[in-house]
Amino acid sequence: MKARVLGSAAGGGFPQWNCACPNCIGARTGGLPVRARTQASLAVGAGSGRWYLVNATPDIGAHLNALAGGGTEVRRSPVAAVLLTDAELDHASGLLQMREGTPLAVYATEAILAAAAPLLDILAAYKPVERVALAPGSDTPLDASLTCRALATGSLKRPRYAAGLPPDPAGVVGYRFTDADSGRSLVYMPCVPALTEPLVAELKTADCAFVDGTCFTDDEMAIVGLAGKTSRSMGHAPVTGEGGTLPVLAGLPTPRRVYTHLNNTNPLLVEDSAARAQVEAAGIEVAYDGMEVEPG
Numbered sequence: 001m002k003a004r005v006l007g008s009a010a011g012g013g014f015p016q017w018n019c020a021c022p023n024c025i026g027a028r029t030g031g032l033p034v035r036a037r038t039q040a041s042l043a044v045g046a047g048s049g050r051w052y053l054v055n056a057t058p059d060i061g062a063h064l065n066a067l068a069g070g071g072t073e074v075r076r077s078p079v080a081a082v083l084l085t086d087a088e089l090d091h092a093s094g095l096l097q098m099r100e101g102t103p104l105a106v107y108a109t110e111a112i113l114a115a116a117a118p119l120l121d122i123l124a125a126y127k128p129v130e131r132v133a134l135a136p137g138s139d140t141p142l143d144a145s146l147t148c149r150a151l152a153t154g155s156l157k158r159p160r161y162a163a164g165l166p167p168d169p170a171g172v173v174g175y176r177f178t179d180a181d182s183g184r185s186l187v188y189m190p191c192v193p194a195l196t197e198p199l200v201a202e203l204k205t206a207d208c209a210f211v212d213g214t215c216f217t218d219d220e221m222a223i224v225g226l227a228g229k230t231s232r233s234m235g236h237a238p239v240t241g242e243g244g245t246l247p248v249l250a251g252l253p254t255p256r257r258v259y260t261h262l263n264n265t266n267p268l269l270v271e272d273s274a275a276r277a278q279v280e281a282a283g284i285e286v287a288y289d290g291m292e293v294e295p296g
């Protein structure tokens with residue numbers, strides 16, 4: 001199994017077009033040691049050259065170009081299917097840019113498929129869309145050796161465009177991919193309100209774990225003048241502080257632990273920051289666009 005980080009930023013990317021926080025200014029001017037990042041998406045493959053895409057972001061054009069590979073057909077897609085962690089626009093609206101080409105399978109829980117229905121219905125007017133409902137906690141085969149398991153995060157958050165739907169604890173999920181050939185597994189969890197025991201159990205037994213690193217502290221957006229928004233209010237456990245994920249991740253035996261889905265205000269983006277040093281000292285990496293992992 002191979003995985004490639006196509007994007008590693010939270011919604012809006014980094015730098016974000018309408019943001020003048022110190023990080024975004026530093027990214028634009030080159031005044032800070034930071035890398036630009038597109039919105040978070042992961043490609044997972046068993047080595048067949050076809051990829052399972054976790055989330056289809058507004059940056060999907062660049063992501064698909066990064067994956068376009070071999071093949072002799074005039075029209076071909078490097079994407080075997082898209083899996084959605086939720087129906088937020090930064091995770092699902094890229095589906096609309098996939099209207100060209102061959103039929104597309106979209107895997108998600110019933111709750112996510114219901115929330116994303118407006119997007120999926122538009123796409124289905126252009127090409128066949130197969131909606132594959134995943135039962136949380138059970139493995140579904142993707143190809144010859146790869147399976148996926150949706151991990152309900154318990155978050156009751158719904159996208160604003162689907163606010164009328166009932167809250168559902170499987171409306172925001174992570175995924176566990178397992179390669180039957182190698183027995184190795186990878187967990188991808190970009191949106192987690194809290195690292196609960198069941199989620200920690202999934203992380204603990206994975207060979208590689210990508211975890212929500214949206215905000216370093218709960219109030220970092222308020223500090224840069226974006227009052228009223230906290231990490232937790234957006235459904236993301238912060239890295240540090242009360243309910244922080246860092247002490248939990250630091251204690252796990254998981255060989256590779258990686259923070260992803262970084263908001264543009266996050267000091268982890270700055271490569272020489274104290275925050276970055278603290279996380280790396282705990283053996284945890286910070287994802288970047290183009291990062292590749294091969295859990296086996």
Ligand SMILES: [Zn+2]
Nearest residue numbers: 010011090091
């Ligand atoms: Zn997001």
Ligand SMILES: [Zn+2]
Nearest residue numbers: 019021024264
């Ligand atoms: Zn910013």
